[in-house]
Amino acid sequence: FTEIDVYKDADSAKGALAKIYASLAVTGQAGPAGDPDIDPSLIDEGFSQYTRILYTLNVCSTDEAVVGWGDPGLPNIHEMSWDINNPWTQGMYFRLAQVVSFSNSFIENASDLASSNTEAAYFVAEARFLRAYAYLQLMDMYANVPLVTQVTTELPMQSNRTEIFTFVETELTEVSLLLPESRSNEYGRVDKVAAWALLSRLYLNAPVYTGSDMNSQAIANAEKVISSSYSLNTSDGNGNGSAYDELFLADNNTNGAQNEFIFVVQFDGLNSQSWGGSTFMVHAPIGGSMNPSLFGVNGGWAGLRTTKALVEKFSYSISSSDPDGYPLSWSDSRAMFHTDGQSYEMEKVPKFSEGYGVTKFKNVDTTGAAGSDSSGDHVDTDLSLIRLAEVYLNYAEAVTKGGGGSLATATELVNQLRSRAGAPNILSSHLTSDFILDERSRELYWEGLRRSDLIRHNKFVTSNYLWPFKAGAASGKASDDYRKIFPLPEAVLLVNSNLTQNPNY
Structure with a gap:
């Protein structure tokens, strides 16, 4: 051609x-x-x-x-x-x-x-x-x-x-x-809501990029997204009591998660193979006593874990602990950690058993069936670059920073996310910039936003966190x-x- x-x-x-x-x-x-x-x-x-x-x-x-x-x-x-x-x-x-x-x-x-x-x-x-x-x-x-x-x-x-x-x-x-108008484009291609959503992210970070407070503009664009035809996934397709994990399963292009995905990178275990993407996100955190077949793949790469700093964000929802007092389970379904054989404290980074494992991404669908690559190498799960939950939190953060909007609306948006995960509702008085930073981590961890979030809150390189x-x-x-x-x-x-x-x- x-x-x-x-x-x-x-x-x-x-x-x-x-x-x-x-x-x-x-x-x-x-x-x-x-x-x-x-x-x-x-x-x-x-x-x-x-x-x-x-x-x-x-x-x-x-x-x-x-x-x-x-x-x-x-x-x-x-x-x-x-x-x-x-x-x-x-x-x-x-x-x-x-x-x-x-x-x-x-x-x-x-x-x-x-x-x-x-x-x-x-x-x-x-x-x-x-x-x-x-x-x-x-x-x-x-x-x-x-x-x-x-x-x-x-x-x-x-x-x-x-x-x-x-x-x-x-x-x-x-x-x-x-x-194109909201959700009128085919799945995987952007529409005008993606532009509004990315503008809300841009304006939220304006103090870092230009030194200007543009939280009112962040709110205005977030409001357009929130009033669009995108919606939080509330479909618990696998019947485990939470509609959060569906966002990270192999059929997230059809299981209801697609209603929340505003900008997504599509993966197919047969037709778009790489050693990155969701293949990396599923294989790399599997190690120790984790069973790869439950994740729909043929093995783990024993690399990625989290630190206790993330685990501590869910301390309010601990439902069981080991004899030493370290948490083993949580009522907030976003706390997707593997603890068996893993230490809470970390003495060295290289050893896989140090730090809790993360079980967020899987190559199985809502029925438990593995993805399309029968070899178990490559993964079908799509990865969202912008989803509606982020925009809810953009709105809430901009409200806490004096950008206008409604504190009651911000509280309701945060509570929608928490309710989906089985976390207790909060009051408007709980909404502070630091609370939203933690809530962003609880909702969006491992989705590629954390460094920018910490920089925006002056906690990335400083000694205050x-x-x-x-x-x-x-x-x-x-x-x-x-x-x-x-x-x-x-x-x-x-x-x-x-x-x-x-x-x-």
Whole structure:
């Protein structure tokens, strides 16, 4: 196919759009390995999948997770000791840059078709959303990145967070008028609600990105999302007493969870294989006495656990403890921990038995049947990048920070999440910024948001909140302020003299 063929009609152009979405799910052109689309000298192909790097950088750097493996650069993430050649910080930069590049090419080539074809116009709006999402992540992680919106061979100049913020804000505002109506697009593709939801996240973090308080704008966009046709999943398909776990099962594209997913990365154990994505999220936390067959896979990788700092967030719901007083079970169904053979306290990170296991993600459907890959290697479970629960909490946090809105509404939204999980309702007087930070962790842990949440609350690198092995100390310690952003890859600086490395790297 030539570019003319690809963009000759909407059906052909849709395949090119799928390539942008797929860049968040797969790692190359030959299934799980063999033909990577990021230079393997920078990061191993299996590591380079988007949501796997997102988890590594935004979760493993925080109180929510540790990983015991010694792969190059990986222990440095939780220790906050990464450098400019860290494979994970480099891999994320190039992965997001690829999304931008694919999007720019699509927008440019599909513009003529979009001028006369309604469906193609939706495609272009979706590509603009995906590009804005990538730039929000680049701004969040690297701050001072080039802003490139056209296909060019010229070396770009460096931009700053204020410029990137304005671009993302403008793009999302514009495409919110151009994208399909709420839930009228096919599953896995975004609509205008995704633009509002991402704007609510953008504005909530505006004090970090630009120094401006934009909580009122966060509320305004969250209200649009909340009043849309998306809804919390309340379907307990497997009959275990909770509708929370359905969000993380192999049939979450059909079991009711899809009603809550606003922006999702789709996975299929047969047709979109990688060693990242939900394959990573299911296999990597399985170890010790955990039974892989209950998770719908053929074995565990014995890597990921959590720290007691996350477990303590559920202390109000402990329903049983061991003779030493360490918790074994909880009434809040979001506390999805494996305790058998696992120690609550952590003396060393590498040993899998130290720290509780997490059982949140599974490759079984609501009937208990395993996913489509009969080998048990690859997983069907989709991963949500934005779901309605986050927007509820965006609204509540912005209310506690003086952005307006209604304290009663914020309380009701939080209680909807807690009621679904069997947690006790709270009163409006309980709603503080710190409470919402903890509630975000209870609801959204391991979903790629924690680092940004801690930075926004000034708890990521500071001494006012410590967790096991924060910055490499057993009891945790403060790190340097510059660790709130990652370094630009050395490989980028070597080819573009217009760029200056982030401070102190």
